Each structure stands twice: as C-alpha cells, then as structure tokens.
Amino acid sequence: MSKQKTATNGLLPYPVIVAATHGDVDAINAVLKHYEGYICALSTRRLYDENGCPRMCVDEGLRRRLEAKLTVKFLIFIA
Amino acid sequence: MKPNSHEEHKRHAFDSFCKKILRNEARDHYDEMKRQRDREVSFSELLAQEMDMLFLMDKYPSEQFNFSVLGHEVAIESEIIAQAIAALPEEKRDIILLAYFLDMTDGEIGAMLNLVRRTVQYKRTSSLQELKKFMEGNVNE
Numbered sequence: 001m002s003k004q005k006t007a008t009n010g011l012l013p014y015p016v017i018v019a020a021t022h023g024d025v026d027a028i029n030a031v032l033k034h035y036e037g038y039i040c041a042l043s044t045r046r047l048y049d050e051n052g053c054p055r056m057c058v059d060e061g062l063r064r065r066l067e068a069k070l071t072v073k074f075l076i077f078i079a
Numbered sequence: 080m081k082p083n084s085h086e087e088h089k090r091h092a093f094d095s096f097c098k099k100i101l102r103n104e105a106r107d108h109y110d111e112m113k114r115q116r117d118r119e120v121s122f123s124e125l126l127a128q129e130m131d132m133l134f135l136m137d138k139y140p141s142e143q144f145n146f147s148v149l150g151h152e153v154a155i156e157s158e159i160i161a162q163a164i165a166a167l168p169e170e171k172r173d174i175i176l177l178a179y180f181l182d183m184t185d186g187e188i189g190a191m192l193n194l195v196r197r198t199v200q201y202k203r204t205s206s207l208q209e210l211k212k213f214m215e216g217n218v219n220e
Contacts, residue, residue, distance in 0.1 A: 013090075014089060014090055
C-alpha cells in the first residue's frame with residue numbers, strides 16, 4: 001500500500017536523489033527525465049502562425065536553458 | 080513509516096527545490112525577453128532622423144572651399160554656395176562671410192571695415208540678392 005502510494009505521488013526515490021546530488025550520471029539523467037514534463041510545460045509558449053491562429057509551441061532554447069540550469073543547480077541540494 | 084520520514088521529507092524538499100529552480104529560471108527568461116522587446120527597435124521602424132544619427136560623414140579639407148577674411152579662415156562645404164560667394168566682389172564677399180559664417184552683427188562688421196552700420200546692412204542685403212540671382216541662374220542652367 002505504502003509502496004504504491006510513493007510510486008504515484010510523483011516524487012523521485014530517495015536513493016536517486018542522493019546519487020544525483022553526488023553527481024551520478026544515471027541518477028542525474030533520471031532527475032532530468034522526471035522533470036522533463038514540467039520543463040516542457042514551462043517552456044511552452046503561445047505563438048501565432050501566419051493566419052493569426054494561436055498555437056502552442058515548445059521553445060527549444062528555453063527548454064535547454066531550463067534543463068542546463070536544473071542540472072547545475074540541483075547539485076547543491078543537501079540530501 | 081517513522082524511519083522513512085526524513086527521506087520522505089527530503090524527497091518533497093527536493094521536488095519543490097527543483098520546481099522552484101525551473102520556475103524562477105523560466106521567469107528570468109521571460110523577464111529578459113520582455114526587457115529586450117521594450118528596448119529593441121528594428122531598422123525598418125526607425126525614423127529617418129534617427130537613421131541619420133547612425134552614421135557620420137567624413138569631412139575632407141580637399142572637399143571644402145576656403146575663404147579668408149580679415150585673418151579668419153572660413154570653410155564652405157557646398158560647392159554651389161562657394162562658387163556664388165567667389166563670384167561676389169571682394170568687399171561684399173567679406174561682409175557675407177563675416178555676417179553669416181562668423182555670426183557678426185552689422186555694427187561689428189562696420190567697425191572692422193570702417194563703414195557705417197547702415198551701409199553694411201545695405202551691402203549685405205544687396206549681396207544676398209546677387210547670390211540669389213547667381214544661384215538661381217546656376218540651377219536653371
């Protein structure tokens with residue numbers, strides 16, 4: 001029951017967090033993967049095509065910037 | 080559950096930490112874009128007047144026409160004006176140069192050339208008429 005709950009509450013497993021903050025590459029990738037959706041959501045912008053129709057579009061530049069920032073910054077987290 | 084409460088807390092803390100990083104970075108990005116939008120102007124939207132401020136033309140002495148009057152050097156850039164002034168008799172030329180290029184009053188010019196102020200004014204206005212005639216003639220040719 002408790003295990004199922006932790007799997008669904010959208011949090012990374014504790015060992016992954018510890019490994020990631022110590023610089024483990026796989027763990028860092030797992031963290032980036034975990035926040036991929038949120039990063040995309042933040043970097044989605046409303047653009048207008050030539051007919052003036054609004055269209056949601058992921059800003060690639062912003063997406064990479066957020067990813068890079070996260071990779072650099074979460075290392076200072078004290079697990 | 081109790082032994083895991085620390086880990087549980089850290090997982091939540093890590094989650095909110097990461098989201099905070101991302102949120103603030105995204106906010107920074109949009110702020111920067113807004114700042115840039117506020118300041119950025121495309122070339123096509125510049126007024127002609129502002130475009131003129133973007134460049135400088137070099138001035139070469141060889142492209143200027145020099146006249147000397149009472150020890151002052153006067154440089155004139157426009158060819159047509161220089162020709163017209165050169166065509167004037169010397170006294171009238173001096174008066175024109177002193178009045179319009181050295182910004183002197185009729186009284187001051189009169190004192191320097193030993194003339195009455197009224198005479199200077201008469202010569203100045205008649206020189207202007209001559210210049211006008213000369214330059215209109217030039218244009219018509």
